Amino acid sequence: MTKKNDFDLKDFMPYLLNQAAEVMSRDFEVIYRSRYGMLRTEWRVVFHLGRYGAMTAKDICDRARIHKTKVSRAVRALETKRFLRREQQVNDRRHESLSLTPTGQRVFEDLLKEARTYDKEVMSQFSDGDAAQIRKVLIQIAQL
Amino acid sequence: MTKKNDFDLKDFMPYLLNQAAEVMSRDFEVIYRSRYGMLRTEWRVVFHLGRYGAMTAKDICDRARIHKTKVSRAVRALETKRFLRREQQVNDRRHESLSLTPTGQRVFEDLLKEARTYDKEVMSQFSDGDAAQIRKVLIQIAQL
DNA sequence: GGGTAGTAGTTGCTTTTGTAACTAACAAGG
DNA sequence: CCTTGTTAGTTACAAAAGCAACTACTACCC
Numbered sequence: 001m002t003k004k005n006d007f008d009l010k011d012f013m014p015y016l017l018n019q020a021a022e023v024m025s026r027d028f029e030v031i032y033r034s035r036y037g038m039l040r041t042e043w044r045v046v047f048h049l050g051r052y053g054a055m056t057a058k059d060i061c062d063r064a065r066i067h068k069t070k071v072s073r074a075v076r077a078l079e080t081k082r083f084l085r086r087e088q089q090v091n092d093r094r095h096e097s098l099s100l101t102p103t104g105q106r107v108f109e110d111l112l113k114e115a116r117t118y119d120k121e122v123m124s125q126f127s128d129g130d131a132a133q134i135r136k137v138l139i140q141i142a143q144l
Numbered sequence: 145m146t147k148k149n150d151f152d153l154k155d156f157m158p159y160l161l162n163q164a165a166e167v168m169s170r171d172f173e174v175i176y177r178s179r180y181g182m183l184r185t186e187w188r189v190v191f192h193l194g195r196y197g198a199m200t201a202k203d204i205c206d207r208a209r210i211h212k213t214k215v216s217r218a219v220r221a222l223e224t225k226r227f228l229r230r231e232q233q234v235n236d237r238r239h240e241s242l243s244l245t246p247t248g249q250r251v252f253e254d255l256l257k258e259a260r261t262y263d264k265e266v267m268s269q270f271s272d273g274d275a276a277q278i279r280k281v282l283i284q285i286a287q288l
Numbered sequence: 289g290g291g292t293a294g295t296a297g298t299t300g301c302t303t304t305t306g307t308a309a310c311t312a313a314c315a316a317g318g
Numbered sequence: 319c320c321t322t323g324t325t326a327g328t329t330a331c332a333a334a335a336g337c338a339a340c341t342a343c344t345a346c347c348c
Contacts, residue, residue: 183304185304185305211305211306211307213305213306213307214304214305214306217304217305236313236314237312237313237314238312238313238314239313
Protein backbone atom coordinates (compact mmCIF):
# COMPACT_ATOMS: atom_id res chain seq x y z
CA MET A 1 0.00 0.00 0.00
CA THR A 2 1.43 3.33 -0.98
CA LYS A 3 1.63 6.15 1.49
CA LYS A 4 -0.89 8.31 -0.32
CA ASN A 5 -3.79 6.05 0.50
CA ASP A 6 -3.56 6.00 4.25
CA PHE A 7 -5.78 9.06 4.32
CA ASP A 8 -9.42 8.19 4.16
CA LEU A 9 -12.03 10.55 2.80
CA LYS A 10 -13.91 9.88 5.96
CA ASP A 11 -11.06 11.36 7.92
CA PHE A 12 -11.34 14.64 6.14
CA MET A 13 -13.31 17.09 8.21
CA PRO A 14 -14.89 19.33 5.56
CA TYR A 15 -16.12 16.25 3.76
CA LEU A 16 -17.40 14.61 6.88
CA LEU A 17 -19.10 17.72 8.14
CA ASN A 18 -20.77 18.39 4.83
CA GLN A 19 -22.06 14.88 4.66
CA ALA A 20 -23.44 14.93 8.18
CA ALA A 21 -24.91 18.40 7.78
CA GLU A 22 -26.57 17.51 4.52
CA VAL A 23 -28.21 14.43 5.95
CA MET A 24 -29.65 16.30 8.90
CA SER A 25 -30.66 19.46 7.08
CA ARG A 26 -32.61 17.59 4.46
CA ASP A 27 -34.43 15.71 7.13
CA PHE A 28 -35.52 18.79 8.96
CA GLU A 29 -36.19 20.76 5.80
CA VAL A 30 -39.14 18.51 5.06
CA ILE A 31 -40.88 19.79 8.17
CA TYR A 32 -40.73 23.55 7.64
CA ARG A 33 -41.08 23.21 3.92
CA SER A 34 -44.23 21.13 3.93
CA ARG A 35 -45.77 22.89 6.88
CA TYR A 36 -45.06 26.53 6.04
CA GLY A 37 -43.58 26.54 2.56
CA MET A 38 -40.37 27.97 3.96
CA LEU A 39 -36.91 27.76 2.45
CA ARG A 40 -33.80 26.99 4.45
CA THR A 41 -32.71 30.59 4.76
CA GLU A 42 -36.19 31.71 5.75
CA TRP A 43 -36.26 29.14 8.50
CA ARG A 44 -32.91 30.33 9.76
CA VAL A 45 -34.07 33.93 9.84
CA VAL A 46 -37.21 32.99 11.76
CA PHE A 47 -35.13 31.05 14.22
CA HIS A 48 -32.76 33.90 14.82
CA LEU A 49 -35.52 36.40 15.38
CA GLY A 50 -37.49 33.99 17.53
CA ARG A 51 -34.55 33.03 19.64
CA TYR A 52 -32.71 36.31 19.99
CA GLY A 53 -35.43 38.90 19.41
CA ALA A 54 -35.65 41.83 17.02
CA MET A 55 -32.55 42.72 15.05
CA THR A 56 -31.52 44.09 11.66
CA ALA A 57 -30.81 42.07 8.54
CA LYS A 58 -27.16 42.92 8.95
CA ASP A 59 -27.15 41.41 12.42
CA ILE A 60 -28.57 38.20 11.02
CA CYS A 61 -25.95 38.16 8.27
CA ASP A 62 -23.17 38.51 10.80
CA ARG A 63 -24.47 36.09 13.38
CA ALA A 64 -25.59 33.38 11.01
CA ARG A 65 -22.93 34.05 8.37
CA ILE A 66 -25.44 34.22 5.56
CA HIS A 67 -24.90 36.49 2.59
CA LYS A 68 -26.93 39.69 2.64
CA THR A 69 -28.74 39.01 -0.61
CA LYS A 70 -29.91 35.69 0.73
CA VAL A 71 -31.17 37.35 3.89
CA SER A 72 -32.76 40.17 1.92
CA ARG A 73 -34.77 37.74 -0.15
CA ALA A 74 -35.71 35.60 2.82
CA VAL A 75 -36.95 38.67 4.67
CA ARG A 76 -39.13 39.71 1.77
CA ALA A 77 -40.58 36.20 1.50
CA LEU A 78 -41.30 36.11 5.23
CA GLU A 79 -42.88 39.53 5.07
CA THR A 80 -45.16 38.36 2.29
CA LYS A 81 -46.13 35.40 4.42
CA ARG A 82 -46.81 37.85 7.27
CA PHE A 83 -44.34 36.08 9.52
CA LEU A 84 -42.27 39.15 10.17
CA ARG A 85 -42.51 42.92 9.89
CA ARG A 86 -39.88 45.58 9.43
CA GLU A 87 -39.66 48.94 11.04
CA GLN A 88 -37.30 51.66 9.91
CA GLN A 89 -35.33 53.16 12.71
CA VAL A 90 -35.63 56.93 13.08
CA ASN A 91 -32.11 57.62 14.20
CA ASP A 92 -30.64 55.79 11.20
CA ARG A 93 -33.02 55.11 8.38
CA ARG A 94 -30.66 52.64 6.77
CA HIS A 95 -31.37 50.18 9.54
CA GLU A 96 -34.64 48.36 9.72
CA SER A 97 -35.52 46.42 12.79
CA LEU A 98 -36.97 43.01 11.97
CA SER A 99 -39.31 41.20 14.31
CA LEU A 100 -41.74 38.31 14.18
CA THR A 101 -45.46 38.98 13.95
CA PRO A 102 -47.73 37.02 16.32
CA THR A 103 -48.21 34.56 13.47
CA GLY A 104 -44.46 34.32 12.95
CA GLN A 105 -44.05 33.78 16.64
CA ARG A 106 -46.44 30.85 16.55
CA VAL A 107 -44.60 29.40 13.58
CA PHE A 108 -41.35 29.74 15.43
CA GLU A 109 -42.71 28.03 18.50
CA ASP A 110 -44.13 25.21 16.48
CA LEU A 111 -40.87 24.64 14.66
CA LEU A 112 -38.91 24.98 17.86
CA LYS A 113 -40.91 22.12 19.28
CA GLU A 114 -40.13 20.05 16.22
CA ALA A 115 -36.48 21.01 16.40
CA ARG A 116 -36.28 19.88 20.00
CA THR A 117 -37.89 16.57 19.18
CA TYR A 118 -35.69 16.03 16.17
CA ASP A 119 -32.56 16.99 18.02
CA LYS A 120 -33.36 14.68 20.89
CA GLU A 121 -34.03 11.83 18.52
CA VAL A 122 -30.80 12.25 16.61
CA MET A 123 -28.67 12.69 19.68
CA SER A 124 -30.26 9.83 21.58
CA GLN A 125 -27.85 7.46 19.91
CA PHE A 126 -24.97 9.11 21.71
CA SER A 127 -24.08 9.30 25.35
CA ASP A 128 -24.64 12.62 27.09
CA GLY A 129 -20.89 13.08 27.24
CA ASP A 130 -20.44 12.47 23.53
CA ALA A 131 -23.32 14.79 22.70
CA ALA A 132 -22.00 17.63 24.82
CA GLN A 133 -18.54 17.20 23.42
CA ILE A 134 -19.57 17.24 19.80
CA ARG A 135 -21.61 20.37 20.33
CA LYS A 136 -18.65 22.04 21.92
CA VAL A 137 -16.34 21.12 19.07
CA LEU A 138 -18.83 22.17 16.40
CA ILE A 139 -19.41 25.52 18.03
CA GLN A 140 -15.68 26.04 18.03
CA ILE A 141 -15.35 25.14 14.36
CA ALA A 142 -18.33 27.28 13.40
CA GLN A 143 -16.65 30.26 15.00
CA LEU A 144 -13.38 29.88 13.12
CA MET B 145 -37.07 33.23 31.57
CA THR B 146 -39.84 31.39 29.82
CA LYS B 147 -39.46 27.74 29.05
CA LYS B 148 -39.35 28.23 25.30
CA ASN B 149 -36.05 30.01 25.41
CA ASP B 150 -33.98 27.44 27.22
CA PHE B 151 -33.18 25.93 23.85
CA ASP B 152 -30.33 27.67 22.19
CA LEU B 153 -29.92 27.73 18.46
CA LYS B 154 -26.40 26.62 19.03
CA ASP B 155 -27.69 23.45 20.61
CA PHE B 156 -29.58 22.49 17.52
CA MET B 157 -27.57 19.98 15.58
CA PRO B 158 -28.65 20.60 11.99
CA TYR B 159 -27.98 24.29 12.48
CA LEU B 160 -24.68 23.74 14.15
CA LEU B 161 -23.52 21.21 11.62
CA ASN B 162 -24.48 23.41 8.73
CA GLN B 163 -22.63 26.32 10.18
CA ALA B 164 -19.49 24.34 10.86
CA ALA B 165 -19.62 22.60 7.48
CA GLU B 166 -20.12 25.86 5.64
CA VAL B 167 -17.15 27.49 7.32
CA MET B 168 -14.82 24.63 6.49
CA SER B 169 -16.07 23.92 2.99
CA ARG B 170 -15.71 27.50 1.90
CA ASP B 171 -12.19 27.56 3.21
CA PHE B 172 -11.15 24.51 1.31
CA GLU B 173 -13.16 25.41 -1.77
CA VAL B 174 -10.81 28.31 -2.40
CA ILE B 175 -7.98 25.87 -2.97
CA TYR B 176 -9.47 23.57 -5.60
CA ARG B 177 -11.41 26.38 -7.19
CA SER B 178 -8.51 28.73 -7.71
CA ARG B 179 -6.04 26.02 -8.56
CA TYR B 180 -8.08 23.85 -10.93
CA GLY B 181 -11.35 25.71 -11.51
CA MET B 182 -13.21 22.86 -9.91
CA LEU B 183 -16.64 22.98 -8.30
CA ARG B 184 -17.47 21.26 -5.04
CA THR B 185 -19.08 18.25 -6.63
CA GLU B 186 -16.22 17.87 -9.09
CA TRP B 187 -13.75 17.83 -6.25
CA ARG B 188 -15.77 15.19 -4.46
CA VAL B 189 -15.86 13.01 -7.54
CA VAL B 190 -12.12 13.30 -8.03
CA PHE B 191 -11.54 12.40 -4.42
CA HIS B 192 -13.75 9.35 -4.61
CA LEU B 193 -12.07 8.08 -7.72
CA GLY B 194 -8.63 8.90 -6.40
CA ARG B 195 -9.20 7.29 -3.07
CA TYR B 196 -11.26 4.26 -4.00
CA GLY B 197 -10.32 3.66 -7.63
CA ALA B 198 -12.45 3.28 -10.75
CA MET B 199 -16.19 3.04 -10.29
CA THR B 200 -19.42 4.02 -12.02
CA ALA B 201 -21.32 7.28 -11.55
CA LYS B 202 -23.96 5.32 -9.72
CA ASP B 203 -21.41 4.07 -7.22
CA ILE B 204 -20.34 7.62 -6.53
CA CYS B 205 -23.95 8.69 -6.07
CA ASP B 206 -24.52 5.95 -3.53
CA ARG B 207 -21.30 6.31 -1.61
CA ALA B 208 -21.22 10.08 -1.48
CA ARG B 209 -24.97 10.58 -1.41
CA ILE B 210 -24.92 13.05 -4.26
CA HIS B 211 -27.80 13.25 -6.70
CA LYS B 212 -27.15 11.63 -10.06
CA THR B 213 -27.68 14.81 -12.07
CA LYS B 214 -25.04 16.56 -10.03
CA VAL B 215 -22.62 13.71 -10.58
CA SER B 216 -23.48 13.55 -14.26
CA ARG B 217 -22.62 17.19 -14.71
CA ALA B 218 -19.47 16.96 -12.62
CA VAL B 219 -18.29 13.99 -14.67
CA ARG B 220 -18.80 15.84 -17.91
CA ALA B 221 -16.92 18.85 -16.57
CA LEU B 222 -14.04 16.69 -15.37
CA GLU B 223 -13.95 14.89 -18.69
CA THR B 224 -13.68 18.21 -20.48
CA LYS B 225 -10.79 19.14 -18.20
CA ARG B 226 -9.23 15.76 -19.06
CA PHE B 227 -9.13 14.77 -15.39
CA LEU B 228 -11.12 11.59 -15.90
CA ARG B 229 -12.16 9.26 -18.67
CA ARG B 230 -15.11 6.95 -19.05
CA GLU B 231 -15.20 3.51 -20.48
CA GLN B 232 -18.37 1.69 -21.32
CA GLN B 233 -18.48 -1.78 -19.95
CA VAL B 234 -19.01 -4.54 -22.51
CA ASN B 235 -21.15 -6.80 -20.35
CA ASP B 236 -23.61 -4.02 -19.54
CA ARG B 237 -23.42 -0.97 -21.72
CA ARG B 238 -25.48 1.09 -19.29
CA HIS B 239 -22.54 1.18 -16.91
CA GLU B 240 -19.55 3.30 -17.59
CA SER B 241 -16.46 2.87 -15.53
CA LEU B 242 -14.95 6.19 -14.48
CA SER B 243 -11.28 6.59 -13.71
CA LEU B 244 -8.78 9.37 -13.32
CA THR B 245 -6.39 10.17 -16.12
CA PRO B 246 -2.72 10.63 -15.20
CA THR B 247 -3.45 14.36 -15.03
CA GLY B 248 -6.44 13.74 -12.82
CA GLN B 249 -4.32 11.54 -10.64
CA ARG B 250 -1.80 14.33 -10.18
CA VAL B 251 -4.58 16.77 -9.34
CA PHE B 252 -5.93 14.34 -6.78
CA GLU B 253 -2.55 13.90 -5.18
CA ASP B 254 -1.97 17.60 -5.02
CA LEU B 255 -5.35 18.23 -3.42
CA LEU B 256 -4.91 15.30 -1.08
CA LYS B 257 -1.77 16.90 0.21
CA GLU B 258 -3.65 20.16 0.77
CA ALA B 259 -6.50 18.31 2.42
CA ARG B 260 -4.15 16.65 4.86
CA THR B 261 -2.51 19.93 5.73
CA TYR B 262 -5.81 21.70 6.13
CA ASP B 263 -7.28 18.94 8.20
CA LYS B 264 -4.29 18.84 10.48
CA GLU B 265 -4.42 22.58 10.94
CA VAL B 266 -8.10 22.66 11.81
CA MET B 267 -7.95 19.71 14.15
CA SER B 268 -4.80 20.88 15.89
CA GLN B 269 -6.92 22.95 18.22
CA PHE B 270 -8.43 19.80 19.65
CA SER B 271 -6.90 16.99 21.63
CA ASP B 272 -6.38 13.69 19.84
CA GLY B 273 -9.20 12.23 21.87
CA ASP B 274 -11.63 14.97 20.96
CA ALA B 275 -10.65 14.75 17.32
CA ALA B 276 -11.13 11.01 17.15
CA GLN B 277 -14.44 11.25 18.92
CA ILE B 278 -15.89 13.92 16.71
CA ARG B 279 -14.94 11.97 13.62
CA LYS B 280 -16.66 8.93 15.02
CA VAL B 281 -19.84 10.82 15.79
CA LEU B 282 -19.92 12.57 12.42
CA ILE B 283 -19.45 9.33 10.56
CA GLN B 284 -22.36 7.91 12.48
CA ILE B 285 -24.58 10.89 11.68
CA ALA B 286 -23.57 10.88 8.04
CA GLN B 287 -24.67 7.29 7.78
CA LEU B 288 -28.14 7.89 9.21
C1' DG C 289 -22.19 72.61 4.14
C1' DG C 290 -20.02 70.07 0.35
C1' DG C 291 -17.12 66.31 -0.95
C1' DT C 292 -15.57 61.65 0.09
C1' DA C 293 -16.02 57.37 2.06
C1' DG C 294 -18.57 53.83 4.17
C1' DT C 295 -22.86 51.11 5.46
C1' DA C 296 -27.64 48.70 4.92
C1' DG C 297 -30.22 46.83 1.86
C1' DT C 298 -32.02 45.76 -2.96
C1' DT C 299 -31.97 44.38 -7.79
C1' DG C 300 -30.42 42.37 -12.29
C1' DC C 301 -27.82 39.03 -14.30
C1' DT C 302 -25.18 34.69 -14.18
C1' DT C 303 -24.09 30.31 -12.32
C1' DT C 304 -25.46 26.27 -9.93
C1' DT C 305 -28.82 23.10 -8.21
C1' DG C 306 -33.20 20.47 -8.11
C1' DT C 307 -37.03 18.04 -10.39
C1' DA C 308 -39.04 15.38 -13.52
C1' DA C 309 -39.25 13.57 -17.88
C1' DC C 310 -36.60 11.30 -21.13
C1' DT C 311 -33.26 7.76 -23.74
C1' DA C 312 -30.88 3.59 -23.95
C1' DA C 313 -29.87 -0.74 -22.24
C1' DC C 314 -30.90 -4.89 -19.90
C1' DA C 315 -33.84 -8.66 -17.46
C1' DA C 316 -37.46 -11.83 -16.86
C1' DG C 317 -41.95 -13.97 -17.83
C1' DG C 318 -44.92 -15.48 -21.02
C1' DC D 319 -39.17 -12.61 -29.51
C1' DC D 320 -42.18 -9.28 -27.42
C1' DT D 321 -44.19 -6.98 -23.52
C1' DT D 322 -43.44 -5.03 -18.92
C1' DG D 323 -40.48 -3.38 -15.49
C1' DT D 324 -36.07 -1.68 -13.92
C1' DT D 325 -31.60 0.66 -14.02
C1' DA D 326 -27.74 4.13 -15.56
C1' DG D 327 -27.26 8.21 -17.19
C1' DT D 328 -28.73 12.71 -19.63
C1' DT D 329 -31.33 16.78 -20.56
C1' DA D 330 -34.83 20.52 -20.35
C1' DC D 331 -36.90 23.51 -17.52
C1' DA D 332 -37.65 25.78 -12.92
C1' DA D 333 -35.93 27.23 -8.42
C1' DA D 334 -32.29 29.02 -5.72
C1' DA D 335 -27.75 31.05 -4.80
C1' DG D 336 -23.82 34.00 -5.90
C1' DC D 337 -21.87 38.26 -7.63
C1' DA D 338 -21.55 42.86 -8.76
C1' DA D 339 -23.60 47.09 -9.49
C1' DC D 340 -26.87 50.14 -7.68
C1' DT D 341 -29.80 53.31 -4.32
C1' DA D 342 -30.40 55.60 -0.13
C1' DC D 343 -28.61 57.07 3.80
C1' DT D 344 -25.06 58.54 7.39
C1' DA D 345 -20.48 60.07 9.09
C1' DC D 346 -16.44 62.44 8.87
C1' DC D 347 -13.30 65.93 7.53
C1' DC D 348 -11.74 69.92 5.18
